Amino acid sequence: MSEVRIRTESLTKMYPGAEEDLCAVDRVSFECHAGEVFGLLGLNGAGKTTTLRMLSTALTPTSGTAEICGFDVANSSEDVRRSIGFLSGTTGLYHRLTAREMVSYFGELHGLGGSDLKNRVDEVLSYFGADEYANTRCEKLSTGMKQKVNIARTVVHNPPVLILDEPTSGLDVLAASATVDFVQSYRDEGKCVLFSTHIMSEAERLCDRIGIIHEGQLRACGTLEDLREITGQHYLEDVFRHFAVGEPA
């Protein structure tokens, strides 16, 4: 088995409520490895986004631990953030910056500078075919162009771990397809990709292993074949329903 890049153990997040606390993520444990796409599958509100936000250090776990590249998210948050590229479906761009400025800014935030920064920005923009509109302000870009710039921004520092929270949400077919292609190519470079989605076809196409999360709990975790074998179902949608709702197909 290749190197573990993400490890969570009993990761829990409680939100204080008026009458009782809400458990958004309940003792979730899983591992992701280098050269692997791990899909976190769940309905809206299942706890996927909260889990990913804890891994990106935007939220603090209530209990449990999580490590990325060996760094604890609670105690070494800066090292964790240096090791990840984080992208969510709701992530926006700075409208008044150009595509190049946007990518350069995040490169600088990750410690790149000088010719290294320039070369890397040129490289990623070119990789995504964004060099044609590199000097156009983000507010003037189409949805697909924006998504490419956003992905370029996410990987400008060449992170070993990529965390994508429903990255194809709201995208048209071509833009979504380009995103999926990119995830595959990034995995092929030996990087670790943690990918949350509620679109079964995407998970089926992309993920080496799948975790099914429901009501904050990780109900199942394994390869698609493992899950098929356990449930006796062929289609991922049926597998998901089996674990999430307990309904047979």
Added chain:
Amino acid sequence: MSSPFHGAWLVLRKEIREALRDRNLVLQVILLPLFLFPLMGLGGLQVYRLISGAEEQIERILWIDNDTPQSVRQHLLEDEKLKLIPAPTELQADCAAPDAERFRALRDQADENGEVAPVALLSWWRSPDASVDSVTICFDASLDRSVDVRDDVTDALKTLRDVLLTERAESVGLSPNDVVLWEIESENVATSRQMGQFILSMMLPMFLIMMLGNGSLYSALDTIVGERERGTFETLLSSPLRRSEIMLGKFAFVTLSSLVTFSLNLFSVIVFATFAVRLVVPPSVGLSFQLGPVALLAMLGGALLCAMSLAALMMLAALPANNYRAGQAVLTPIYMAATFSSIAVMTPSQGFSQQQALIPFVNVAALCKAAIGGNLTLAPAITTYAVMAALAFVSMFIASRVASRDGVVFDPDLSLKKLLREGLRS
């Protein structure tokens, strides 16, 4: 990161670059403070000229009693704008003061009939038991023209009385000095610069505080609420920067915007005041608008601390706002409170006291006023700097603590009260 401030600098640089491309922000932070006074002033000058031009065209009518001596009439007729018309019979007073109510009624009646109404009545009468004549002037204090006529007629009568006294003294072989005991003269010892400082100190502090608030309000909205609305806050939080670095960069941006607005407005006021004064004030009056280096430094020091306090307070208040409208709703009261509190120092007799120096924003307005007027004293100035520095530090500390709270970006039901409670507890 090479230094703890490097991340803050990157955030600041990005914010400046974005701000310079935002038409709304450029308008509020650069163009408005530069052109507000010239536009307001030129508009005011035009209105003033129109009104004064129109006033000069209007003939001022004085109803005059038939008993008024011819010498007095001759003297009053020297005023070309004044037209003397015999008072109506009802107002002719022989041995009693005229009925002021009656004058008002007749004047209003003339006005309603479309006639040119008189603005004042000069009544000459003598009480049966009196040895000298009395003069009563009925006028309307709500009309500038009427007040002017009252003043002109009073001056004319006093001058004429002195002339007649002198003539009578000479006619009985006395020297004029025997009846005119003294001459009263007064001279303004204020230099033209001091006069300019006095005028500036009346109006400038409030506008400067207003401009500081203006600069910080729009930039705080953009850098905090705009970041959340665009969906870039989460992205920024996933970068290696610490939240304190992000907040420091944004704080520096809001403070800088506020100071730029202040400085441009100050520059604009002084340039415009110097230019406008030549248009309206006769050279004999002499007004000069210059600020010495000490006054400028004192004001800039106060403005810097005021800008820092406003920036921290506005960022703190903007943190829970989910959109621009919600942001404006919470930031506008801070802006209004700062601006209106500075009105308290606008009265001419207000000095710069230690009590004033303890009240945030009022103290900076009072410091600016004292600095412009050349009356700056050290103790209240130091107190002002200490109070504003403490306010800026405490506000920034709370804002930084609050910003480190988990839900600051993701909680849709956030309120400032909830943020403060949980942020401070953490």
